[in-house]
Amino acid sequence: MLDHVGIPAADVEASAAFYLALMAPAGWREATRIPTPGGPVLGLAAGDGPPDFWLSPTAGPLAGELHLAFVVADRAVVDAVHGAAVTLGAEVLHAPREWPEYHPGYYAVFVRDPDGHNVEAVVHS
Incomplete structure (x- = not known):
């Protein structure tokens, strides 16, 4: 459904470093x-795909929290994203687990980015 998404960041370089390490x-x-x-x-x-996640400087104070869910290849990648979040010192909102209330096979981790957004890595198996 979505082609790409862009979000504002208080510090684009810091946010890019966070996302590149996390993901x-x-x-x-x-x-x-x-x-x-x-x-x-x-x-x-x-990978070799076109850019589909964009970070841009904010024009003013950020208000509110976004929820961003990124599909990954498998559970091992979800677990590795969790490990990267811990290494980065990011707040882990929910450690990796299956979320049957969403649907069977929904396996995800949720972390907080530098601007306070809820970032999810998920696999649907």
């Missing part, structure tokens, strides 16, 4: 960097 088990990389007067706009991609 390294899923093969994320910086694919595009566009300089702007307010700071860079960064496009992140999984």
Whole structure:
């Protein structure tokens, strides 16, 4: 349904470093960097694909929490994302587990990003 998503970040470089380290088990990389007067706009991609997750400088204070769920290849990647979150010192909202209330085989971890957003790595098996 979605082609790509972009979110504002208080510190684009710090947020990009967080996401690239967090999602390294899923093969994320910086694919595009566009300089702007307010700071860079960064496009992140999984593997060799085009950028589908964008970070841009915020025009003002961030208000509210976003929930971002990223599909990964398998449970081992969910577990590795959890390990990366712990290494980064990120707040783990929910450790990896199956969520049968969503549907059988829904396995996910939920963590907080530097801007306070709820980030999920999920596999549907």
